[in-house]
Amino acid sequence: AAFQSLVEGGVQALAHSFAIIPQPAMDVAASNGVPYLHGNTSQASLDLMKSDPKKYRNIFQVDVAETYYGAGFVKFLSNQKAAGWTPKNNRVHIVQEQIGYTQVISKATQAAIAASNGEWEQGPITDIQFPVQDWTPIIQSLKEADCGVIMIDHWVAAELASFAQAYVLDPTQGSLVYLQYGPSQPEFLDLAGEASEGFVWGSVIGVYADEKGNAFRKAYQEKYPGTMGMVYTGSGYDTIHILAEVWKTVDPKDFDAVGKAIKAIKYRGVCGTYTFATDTNSPISYPTMTDDAESAQAHLIFQVQDGAHKIISPASHKESDLRAAPWM
Structure with missing residues (x-):
């Protein structure tokens, strides 16, 4: 209407x-x-x-x-590994929400893992349903699987903030944890507070730091004070x-x-x-569709560092390097 x-x-x-x-x-x-x-x-x-x-x-x-979230995430992992990051193992645990958007992303990620010629291995795929009332069973399943990479395929910022707050109390030690683009929304930092530190997230479109x-x-921040969406x-x-x-x-x-x-x-x-x-x-x-950075939109990967979003990938656009999260 x-x-x-x-x-x-x-x-x-x-x-x-x-x-x-x-x-x-x-x-x-x-x-x-x-x-x-x-x-x-x-x-x-x-x-x-x-x-x-x-x-x-x-x-x-x-x-x-949204398919490029999957392909781009696995490419990011490989690029970080080539740059010196050593994952504790090569398995990727996907926690997926049930709407079409997140299902497409999950399937694209699984396909990219399968196409990696063994560099990455598919770990468990755990389903969640919005709204998530209690993250405790999910966090327990993450610890039991103990994968080197964890992907939370969910886009609601407030729920991802709730996950972050619960996760840091009982984390899977040494795992890189990626939250699909929801942290771009201001409420993620506002609600998660100090618990947001170290989480990685990405967006296929985002504000550069050039x-x-x-x-x-x-x-923007002069006109609209407070946490800025990316x-x-x-x-x-x-x-x-x-x-x-x-x-x-x-x-x-x-x-x-x-x-x-x-x-x-x-x-x-x-x-x-x-x-x-x-x-x-x-x-x-x-860098998934072209090698020419100026001809395209960069798939930006951020990490929360010192309470702020910092671009860590691609290398041509980064503000900072990947930093070990408090549980890594």
């Missing part, structure tokens, strides 16, 4: 971070061809676009699919600037002309380089 009211109200573009109802939102936008930029991080959204390129021609995903990214971070702040900012750039030369009322201009643009924002000249109307990811 919200999307329908906006389209009927005559908006000249739609933009947001993500929608939990991607197909209905895309169908509403396609009804009159209004340019629609979203951050659904969804293979299903890209598949829908490919199923009818004419219908969905003016719909663009501003980041890659000159452009740091200038944005500084300006994803939606920058991706939202970039999305609006992509539209503004296109509207400089194209009539905003000419939806197809705007769509063609977005398709052709190469825009370097605070979250990397946006290009949409693909069959999915979505960017490419570095």
Whole structure:
């Protein structure tokens, strides 16, 4: 209903971070061809676009699919190992939530592990159901499996903060613990407090710590004091600037002309380089899809260090090296 009211109200573009109802939102936008930029991080959204390129021609995903969380995470592990990190063993324990998004990520991770030619081995796969009332049984299963790497495939920041607080009281000693992108949301640090120290997390789109990214971070935090999110702040900012750039030369009322201009643009924002000249109307990811860092969006891996998010990968974008967590 919200999307329908906006389209009927005559908006000249739609933009947001993500929608939990991607197909209905895309169908509403396609009804009159209004340019629609979203951050659904969804293979299903890209598949829908490919199923009818004419219908969905003016719909663009501003980041890659969630499948790259899996491939990118395993690549990160291998790169860290090559750089000198020694895992206590090569097994990866996946704790997975049950929604489609997390299931896709889990399957992509499992596939990447299987494709690693034995460098990494699949450990247990443990199911959780939102909301998680008690993390104790999960933490016990992690200790029993004793894998070198633990992946918590869940995206709700408040629940990941609750996990962190419980985990540090009875950790699996020596394991690298990765929390899927939820810590990017401000409430993770706010709620987890000191318990957040040492946890690793990633996002296929996030605010860089280069000159452009740091200038944005500084300006944002001056205007909005407190804990800053590392994803939606920058991706939202970039999305609006992509539209503004296109509207400089194209009539905003000419939806197809705007769509063609977005398709052709190469825009370097605070979250990397946006290009949409693909069959999915979505960017490419570095380093999984390309070796050219400036042509893509970096899949950023962060670690909480001294109470702050620090980029530790890829090497071309890092602020800090991986640091041993308190339980490692």
